[in-house]
Amino acid sequence: MPELRQNIATKEWVIIASERAKRPNAYIEPKPLALTEGRNAYEVGCPFCPGNEELDLEVERHPSNGAWRTRIVRNKYPALATEGVLTRSFDGVQRSITGIGYHEVIVEHPHHNTTLALMEVEDIYVVFDTFQRRGWEVCKDQRVEQIVYFKNHGERAGASLPHTHSQLVGLPIVPSDIRRRIEEARRFFDDTGCCVYCTMLSEELERGERLIAVNDHFAAFNLYAASSPFHSWIVPRQHRSSFRNAQTEELHALAEIVRDLLRRLYFGLNDPAYNLIVRSSPVKEPESGYFHWYVTLVPRLSRSAGFELGSGVWINPSLPEACAEFLRTVEI
Amino acid sequence: MPELRQNIATKEWVIIASERAKRPNAYIEPKPLALTEGRNAYEVGCPFCPGNEELDLEVERHPSNGAWRTRIVRNKYPALATEGVLTRSFDGVQRSITGIGYHEVIVEHPHHNTTLALMEVEDIYVVFDTFQRRGWEVCKDQRVEQIVYFKNHGERAGASLPHTHSQLVGLPIVPSDIRRRIEEARRFFDDTGCCVYCTMLSEELERGERLIAVNDHFAAFNLYAASSPFHSWIVPRQHRSSFRNAQTEELHALAEIVRDLLRRLYFGLNDPAYNLIVRSSPVKEPESGYFHWYVTLVPRLSRSAGFELGSGVWINPSLPEACAEFLRTVEI
Numbered sequence: 152m153p154e155l156r157q158n159i160a161t162k163e164w165v166i167i168a169s170e171r172a173k174r175p176n177a178y179i180e181p182k183p184l185a186l187t188e189g190r191n192a193y194e195v196g197c198p199f200c201p202g203n204e205e206l207d208l209e210v211e212r213h214p215s216n217g218a219w220r221t222r223i224v225r226n227k228y229p230a231l232a233t234e235g236v237l238t239r240s241f242d243g244v245q246r247s248i249t250g251i252g253y254h255e256v257i258v259e260h261p262h263h264n265t266t267l268a269l270m271e272v273e274d275i276y277v278v279f280d281t282f283q284r285r286g287w288e289v290c291k292d293q294r295v296e297q298i299v300y301f302k303n304h305g306e307r308a309g310a311s312l313p314h315t316h317s318q319l320v321g322l323p324i325v326p327s328d329i330r331r332r333i334e335e336a337r338r339f340f341d342d343t344g345c346c347v348y349c350t351m352l353s354e355e356l357e358r359g360e361r362l363i364a365v366n367d368h369f370a371a372f373n374l375y376a377a378s379s380p381f382h383s384w385i386v387p388r389q390h391r392s393s394f395r396n397a398q399t400e401e402l403h404a405l406a407e408i409v410r411d412l413l414r415r416l417y418f419g420l421n422d423p424a425y426n427l428i429v430r431s432s433p434v435k436e437p438e439s440g441y442f443h444w445y446v447t448l449v450p451r452l453s454r455s456a457g458f459e460l461g462s463g464v465w466i467n468p469s470l471p472e473a474c475a476e477f478l479r480t481v482e483i
Numbered sequence: 484m485p486e487l488r489q490n491i492a493t494k495e496w497v498i499i500a501s502e503r504a505k506r507p508n509a510y511i512e513p514k515p516l517a518l519t520e521g522r523n524a525y526e527v528g529c530p531f532c533p534g535n536e537e538l539d540l541e542v543e544r545h546p547s548n549g550a551w552r553t554r555i556v557r558n559k560y561p562a563l564a565t566e567g568v569l570t571r572s573f574d575g576v577q578r579s580i581t582g583i584g585y586h587e588v589i590v591e592h593p594h595h596n597t598t599l600a601l602m603e604v605e606d607i608y609v610v611f612d613t614f615q616r617r618g619w620e621v622c623k624d625q626r627v628e629q630i631v632y633f634k635n636h637g638e639r640a641g642a643s644l645p646h647t648h649s650q651l652v653g654l655p656i657v658p659s660d661i662r663r664r665i666e667e668a669r670r671f672f673d674d675t676g677c678c679v680y681c682t683m684l685s686e687e688l689e690r691g692e693r694l695i696a697v698n699d700h701f702a703a704f705n706l707y708a709a710s711s712p713f714h715s716w717i718v719p720r721q722h723r724s725s726f727r728n729a730q731t732e733e734l735h736a737l738a739e740i741v742r743d744l745l746r747r748l749y750f751g752l753n754d755p756a757y758n759l760i761v762r763s764s765p766v767k768e769p770e771s772g773y774f775h776w777y778v779t780l781v782p783r784l785s786r787s788a789g790f791e792l793g794s795g796v797w798i799n800p801s802l803p804e805a806c807a808e809f810l811r812t813v814e815i
Contacts, residue, residue: 154580155580157579161659166582169582170561246489246491247489309787320790322796428789428792430793458652462654
């Protein structure tokens, strides 16, 4: 019998389609590991490799002297423009805002043939530290309302350049999708006095059946109402609303657990495409008792079609508990 | 300068990315028209071709005697089960409902080598009439709260069988995505006394710059806040909340305008993959002044990545006004 499950934080329902469910190992990619074979650490013509840097796009590098570990560059084809005046226009059904904001790329490592799953914990820490420091800079611009940090890994997840990188977008609005999550979190807090994310986290730690990895500061688990196979959250155990306020020891622990989870995917499923997103509170909202930042990981192993577009309900052809069990047993 | 545009019915923002925008003809598919060449009207082994029908899955055929024009069959791998008891379960963060509902396929034509764009108006009318009649049947089941009618055309849009078909899902919930649209429509009605869809329709008819086709009962236009290239709505000019209440002459006019729009895509862009969705009110809600059924068409010419997943904001690398102008000039 199929089952509808609700994510109590977002109120979104998914269908766990038992009739069409595949076993977790059915999602192993047929191709060989793309990054461990036949690639060099340096690629001629890659704008992210040392020596080829497009300096006119560079925002900063870290460290600023000597060999860099991470670089921030402006996106060559930005979705938003940083220069210009933020104006709103209302004309009947036409409601618009000038496309002011930030669209930047974080080059995560100088080597062309690596990716987060293969990097050292310390290197991944430097990536999150770069995210966080740049987040503090961007939010000084009063026009920015929301920062979205994300990574597209693999072509099916939207990556257009193979050299490992993430992106940061600073938006002049709080998207309605994020506003709705905040409203739901506030409603849960009104009803219970608790943060809905803290509640989910403590239940997942207690039940254990969907847990993938745990350390002093984070837990990673497959979602009870996962919208797709291996859809996971990495939730900080210390309640905070904004990623920007995470402490140094938390960023180290985040690097450790992200590496753990990504290695399980890399070796267990043969390097699937994925999106990784840091979800954090709007920049002008103070720390609150009800909103909680976290990281979401969406491997791109199934696809949306007319039903998902027409209903907002996802059909997940896998069982989250089986996916978690599979990932726990992968040798990393 | 890029621009953020808001859909006033859904409150969702999109980024019209002028820096990375392509001209409409950049979206022409490189492959030849898939369905006009090298295919026969009958395919051995296709379960939707006459003679190969899987009768154990058949729900009904139309007409019931002689050669059929459309058939309704149960999905072989249904996302929901019709037999069973609808029960809700609450266990901490785990909130679930048994997966009761309907998941059916409408075979749109006996021929294997056709598609809506190539069918006659009368044949497309029969498809919508089949949708509507089956909708009336399914909503007699008191467990059903929402019907989603949709079509996946082409592999990139999620179609797994090439023989032209649509699907109908009867859900035991009203998805939160649909509830939010209804709440926004009600809010607009409270503020203005008007249906937001009627308002959008009348403005699009007046402005004309995004119109693609118009007849006595419908208008088809590219959305002002289109989330992707050529994203369009087909809106009935007579206000009604439910597709099930559309009149016979409206279904004829719908067949005519859907054919018109799909032929523009087929010949103008070389048969792109698309999803087509009939959006209608929840089955237990009566006709209201504020909600309006319509058809949405989403060609799959760009893809979502981490930014869209993390923000709910889509980046559209095309200008809706230019897309409409392109489609208007296609010879059909």
